[in-house]
Amino acid sequence: MAAINWGYGISKPRAIDIDRNNLRRSDEILHEMPELQSCIGCGSCTAVCTAGNLTEFNFRKVHTLVRRGEYEGAYELMNRCMLCGKCRLVCPRGINTRGVVMLIKRKLGDF
Amino acid sequence: MSFFAPFCLPFMAGAVVMFALLLVKWSTWFCGMPRADKMAVLRGLPTRKTLAAVWEVVSESLLHRRIFRINPVLGYMHASLAFGWFLLIAVGWVETVACLGLRYVPLQGHVFYKYFAATESLPHLAVFDQAMDFLLLVVLSGVALAWGKRFCSRMMGMRRTTKHVPGDRVALSALWFVFPTRLVAESITAALYGGGGFLTGGLGGVMEEYLSPLLLARLFEPVWWVYSLSLGVFFAALPFSRYMHIFTEVPLIFLRRYGVRAGDKESSGDRFRTDACSRCGICIDPCQLQSVLGIDDVQSVYFLRDRRYKMLEMKVANNCLMCGRCEAKCPVGIDLNTLRRNSRDTMRNIPDERRYDYFAGVDRSSGEGRVGYFAGCMTMLTPRTLTAMERIFAAAGEQVWWADRSGGVCCGRPLKLSGETDSARRMMDYNAGLFRKHGIATIVTSCPICLRTFREEYDLPGIEVIHHSEYIMRLIRSGRIKVGRGEEKFTYHDPCELGRGAGIYDEPREVIESLGVLVEPHSTRENSLCCGSSLANTVISDAQQLRIAEGLAAELDATGASTVVTACPLCKKAVSCAASAPVKDLSEVVAERL
Numbered sequence: 001m002a003a004i005n006w007g008y009g010i011s012k013p014r015a016i017d018i019d020r021n022n023l024r025r026s027d028e029i030l031h032e033m034p035e036l037q038s039c040i041g042c043g044s045c046t047a048v049c050t051a052g053n054l055t056e057f058n059f060r061k062v063h064t065l066v067r068r069g070e071y072e073g074a075y076e077l078m079n080r081c082m083l084c085g086k087c088r089l090v091c092p093r094g095i096n097t098r099g100v101v102m103l104i105k106r107k108l109g110d111f
Numbered sequence: 112m113s114f115f116a117p118f119c120l121p122f123m124a125g126a127v128v129m130f131a132l133l134l135v136k137w138s139t140w141f142c143g144m145p146r147a148d149k150m151a152v153l154r155g156l157p158t159r160k161t162l163a164a165v166w167e168v169v170s171e172s173l174l175h176r177r178i179f180r181i182n183p184v185l186g187y188m189h190a191s192l193a194f195g196w197f198l199l200i201a202v203g204w205v206e207t208v209a210c211l212g213l214r215y216v217p218l219q220g221h222v223f224y225k226y227f228a229a230t231e232s233l234p235h236l237a238v239f240d241q242a243m244d245f246l247l248l249v250v251l252s253g254v255a256l257a258w259g260k261r262f263c264s265r266m267m268g269m270r271r272t273t274k275h276v277p278g279d280r281v282a283l284s285a286l287w288f289v290f291p292t293r294l295v296a297e298s299i300t301a302a303l304y305g306g307g308g309f310l311t312g313g314l315g316g317v318m319e320e321y322l323s324p325l326l327l328a329r330l331f332e333p334v335w336w337v338y339s340l341s342l343g344v345f346f347a348a349l350p351f352s353r354y355m356h357i358f359t360e361v362p363l364i365f366l367r368r369y370g371v372r373a374g375d376k377e378s379s380g381d382r383f384r385t386d387a388c389s390r391c392g393i394c395i396d397p398c399q400l401q402s403v404l405g406i407d408d409v410q411s412v413y414f415l416r417d418r419r420y421k422m423l424e425m426k427v428a429n430n431c432l433m434c435g436r437c438e439a440k441c442p443v444g445i446d447l448n449t450l451r452r453n454s455r456d457t458m459r460n461i462p463d464e465r466r467y468d469y470f471a472g473v474d475r476s477s478g479e480g481r482v483g484y485f486a487g488c489m490t491m492l493t494p495r496t497l498t499a500m501e502r503i504f505a506a507a508g509e510q511v512w513w514a515d516r517s518g519g520v521c522c523g524r525p526l527k528l529s530g531e532t533d534s535a536r537r538m539m540d541y542n543a544g545l546f547r548k549h550g551i552a553t554i555v556t557s558c559p560i561c562l563r564t565f566r567e568e569y570d571l572p573g574i575e576v577i578h579h580s581e582y583i584m585r586l587i588r589s590g591r592i593k594v595g596r597g598e599e600k601f602t603y604h605d606p607c608e609l610g611r612g613a614g615i616y617d618e619p620r621e622v623i624e625s626l627g628v629l630v631e632p633h634s635t636r637e638n639s640l641c642c643g644s645s646l647a648n649t650v651i652s653d654a655q656q657l658r659i660a661e662g663l664a665a666e667l668d669a670t671g672a673s674t675v676v677t678a679c680p681l682c683k684k685a686v687s688c689a690a691s692a693p694v695k696d697l698s699e700v701v702a703e704r705l
Binding site: 054080082084085091099102105106109 | 492523525646
């Protein structure tokens with residue numbers, strides 16, 4: 001079996017200045033999908049991800065960045081998702097992850 | 112004889128408006144259809160399909176046989192109104208011909224023949240008086256039942272009826288007025304001029320007895336006005352209301368017989384489908400979103416209504432399990448799920464053309480063999496199914512090519528169900544290319560979602576697509592695997608995609624019966640419930656999905672079976688959250704008894 005990318009690794013150091021980011025879209029997303037705030041960042045979604053198995057796509061990372069106002073490239077990354085729905089079945093918080101993918105794409109389509 | 116009186120005007124105006132609008136609407140819809148569909152209609156015209164369509168129009172648009180099968184009282188209500196009214200028109204036509212010979216009589220002359228026969232002393236035949244009265248009585252009984260349905264729908268086996276829009280209420284009220292006013296108008300005419308059958312003549316006799324001739328004479332013209340007005344209002348409102356179905360179901364039946372169905376993309380031909388919905392509401396009761404969660408604005412009847420009046424919202428279009436329970440019951444036979452999918456396609460994001468470029472060169476398959484096994488995303492989450500299949504393949508001595516045991520690309524159905532039809536096509540092309548490259552003759556999958564897509568969407572010449580239930584059944588039949596039969600009691604849950612979707616009901620049952628005793632749950636086969644985890648719904652929450660699963664699990668547990676068997680990894684996941692008995696995939700119970 002090929003090595004599974006669990007979505008963990010050493011992240012490059014980066015700083016997000018929430019005061020400078022425009023959080024309007026992020027607020028809209030959280031308003032429509034408030035359950036996303038209950039995410040504990042366990043990464044189960046990323047561990048089982050069909051697209052994540054083939055590429056660097058990391059659902060946990062993308063939605064976390066989007067919530068902090070880092071929208072750059074989120075649409076393109078979310079587009080790698082195949083909507084197969086495994087993430088939704090494993091989410092310990094019962095978050096409607098497929099709904100989140102579609103919502104982020106809808107909100108950030110022009111970014 | 113001019114066959115004209117001023118009171119005819121509302122009726123004539125209504126009829127002209129209705130026929131003009133029907134003609135305009137139908138021709139625009141037909142002209143806007145894709146060329147291939149129009150050609151299919153032209154090619155089908157001179158074939159036997161036309162005769163079959165004519166018969167279906169009689170049996171469905173007039174007699175409503177499918178509704179009779181759902182509930183006899185409901186069927187009688189629809190048939191008495193439709194077939195009764197049709198016969199009133201047809202027999203009325205024969206009556207004028209029989210009385211006046213073959214000569215031109217304008218439309219209002221046929222409709223208001225009783226008025227003209229009385230005022231202009233035209234002949235009338237007793238046999239037609241009686242026949243027309245009988246038909247009027249039949250229609251009136253239908254109207255009475257329709258009234259009764261407002262107050263007690265359970266009488267007709269319906270827990271919920273449709274919530275109507277104002278336009279429908281106008282047309283509905285006019286329709287309810289048409290026949291009682293006709294009865295009164297013809298009775299007063301009979302009271303003043305004689306004639307009439309057992310109903311109008313009888314009622315006319317009573318009126319003659321108790322009412323003064325002066326009052327009757329004063330009421331005579333006004334009641335004919337009211338009758339004509341109700342007809343006129345109904346006809347004018349018809350093209351804008353749900354009663355558009357009366358006429359639109361006819362071209363829909365012909366289109367369906369000629370093989371023209373709803374497709375992946377919205378087309379103007381879909382208007383024949385949305386407008387053929389009579390909003391009878393039969394789709395409401397089977398919907399588990401309604402019965403379990405109390406969501407009552409997303410069912411097919413409301414979806415079609417919203418789409419027709421161009422007020423469809425994304426959350427309505429997306430809030431559907433696409434389990435197919437309503438489609439199986441729809442008396443008009445509308446492609447409900449396909450229409451919902453192509454609405455989602457219209458509302459989708461603008462896809463990124465390069466989004467799946469990363470598929471290029473990916474091939475994680477392993478093994479060599481003429482038989483391929485495609486686990487699918489969901490089976491990868493239920494590894495017991497995967498290991499059970501490995502054991503079954505080994506026991507049968509099958510050389511297997513494993514398509515996606517180390518990761519692969521989704522079959523494309525989840526994306527397609529979300530409306531991203533074009534992007535899903537890229538996945539389908541990828542997987543089909545992979546299957547062809549490895550030269551397999553059979554592809555076995557343990558996921559009904561994948562199975563349906565492979566069968567319906569993939570172009571796989573020379574490759575047989577089978578579900579693992581079919582594969583295991585063949586192994587047992589041919590004796591390639593031997594299973595031990597015990598006395599254990601199993602119950603089986605029909606997955607939506609496998610049962611209603613792919614028509615596979617008997618194969619898993621045959622396999623289970625070779626292992627032990629099979630007991631059926633209350634809702635089974637075509638009626639089976641959805642587990643709630645359907646990939647088609649992106650709106651309901653986890654807790655709501657669980658409540659649907661609990662409803663299903665309660666039925667399965669009630670059978671007293673020691674093991675719940677299903678044949679879909681997604682159903683297995685959903686039901687095992689709620690059932691008290693252990694839930695196993697078909698392959699697991701077989702592998703345990705090898």
